[in-house]
Amino acid sequence: MEPRGYALVTGASYGIGEEFAWQLGERGWSLVLVARSQERLAKLREEVMNRHGQVDVVCAVLDLSRPGAALELFQKTQQANLEINLLVNNAGFGAFGEFSANPLERQRQMIDLNVGALVELSHLYLQPMKERGTGAIVNVASIAGYVPLPYNAVYGATKAFVLSFSHALYQEARPYGIQVLAVNPGKTETRFFETANMDISKDGGQRQTAAQVVKEALSALDRGKTSVITGLGNRMLLRLAHFIPRAWIAAVVAKRARQSRR
Ligand SMILES: NC(=O)c1ccc[n+]([C@@H]2O[C@H](COP(=O)([O-])OP(=O)(O)OC[C@H]3O[C@@H](n4cnc5c(N)ncnc54)[C@H](OP(=O)(O)O)[C@@H]3O)[C@@H](O)[C@H]2O)c1
Structure with a gap:
């Protein structure tokens, strides 16, 4: 997608979001x-403005899980006349941990951020994009959205929501010239696992860098795709999972999670 106006990236302070900022800045x-x-x-x-002199960068310090935060952000960008032509819902x-043992407040906050803020921002920014007849929304889901995820049950469900929502929205937005892309990374080297209290040190398998994930995401956006699973290993894993009953997958994930807790 050609740069025009501003790209808004949520969760830009670390990891995949920070990398979106770098690579989008690079594209102008x-x-x-x-x-x-x-x-x-x-x-x-x-740093981004120093490296890419032609781009403007504006910061918005916000807890997007807070009620009203998405609207506040929208109003801020409207008042400043910032044309948001690319919305990256990444935060x-x-x-x-066990669902019933994890604090409810934390899980509620996860739903409010991973789902609530993403839906609200999409709704708010879609309208001006429709009026301009151009724009794109990139929603960062996960390969976790394709399978049940015992011991990370709410997280997996939020990502299944994002995936389903994005595929549906793609069809609704397309007639207005607006792209919607769901990005589905697998394990990626960021702070994510530390925040989630997950020890993945004994896990084998492929891990991508945030730079690789974002490169694949932007290439999929350029090609007008509706969804991308990043990393060849992740694509192969999900192709295989397609033939296995969900109940079996859930049982295997649960067993492995219990082992890693010991
Ligand atoms: N890493 C992986 O293996 C992986 C795999 C699949 C999908 N994903 C998805 O990729 C996205 C980015 O995660 P990441 O791996 O880059 O993790 P990360 O390094 O922990 O980054 C998360 C970002 O979200 C921001 N954030 C968290 N809570 C927020 C809040 N309440 N309000 C506003 N911003 C908030 C964080 O900034 P502050 O703390 O400064 O607010 C940070 O910039 C997430 O949606 C995640 O589910 C990650």
Whole structure:
């Protein structure tokens, strides 16, 4: 997608979101960077503007899981006349552990961020995109959205929502010239597992860097795809999973999760 106006990236202070900021800046997009970590955003703003002199970078320090935060962000960008032509809904987190033992408040916050803020921002920014007849929404889902995820049950369900929502929205937005893409990474080297309290040190298998994930995501956006599973290993794994009953997959995931808790 050709740069025009601003790309808004949620969860831009770390990991995949930070990498979106770098690669979109490289492509000439001006940016609105959103997260809670003020200092990290300010530093990233300075670095991106230094490297790519032609782009403008604006920071919005916000907890997007808070009720009303998405509307606040929308109003801020409207008042500043920032034309958001690319919305990257990336902010999200997981929480490893038994559903009934994990604090309800944390899981509610996860739904509010991974699903609530994503739906609200999509709704708010879609309208002006429709009026302009151009724009794109990139929703960061996960390969976790394709399978049940015992001991990370709410996280998996939020990503299944994002995946289903994005495929449906793609069809609704297409007649208006607007693209919608679901990005489904597998294990990626970021702070994600530390935040989710997950020990993956004994896990084998492929891990991608955030840079690889974002490169594949932007290439899929260029090609007008509706969904991309990043990483060849992840694509092969999900192709295989397609032939296995969900109940079996859930049982295997549960067994492995119990072993890793010991
Ligand atoms: N890493 C993986 O293996 C993996 C795999 C599949 C999908 N994903 C998805 O990729 C996305 C990015 O995750 P990541 O791996 O890059 O993890 P990360 O390094 O932990 O980054 C998460 C980002 O979300 C922001 N964030 C968290 N809570 C927020 C809140 N309440 N309000 C606003 N921003 C908030 C964080 O910034 P602050 O803390 O500064 O707010 C941070 O910038 C997530 O949606 C995740 O589910 C990750």
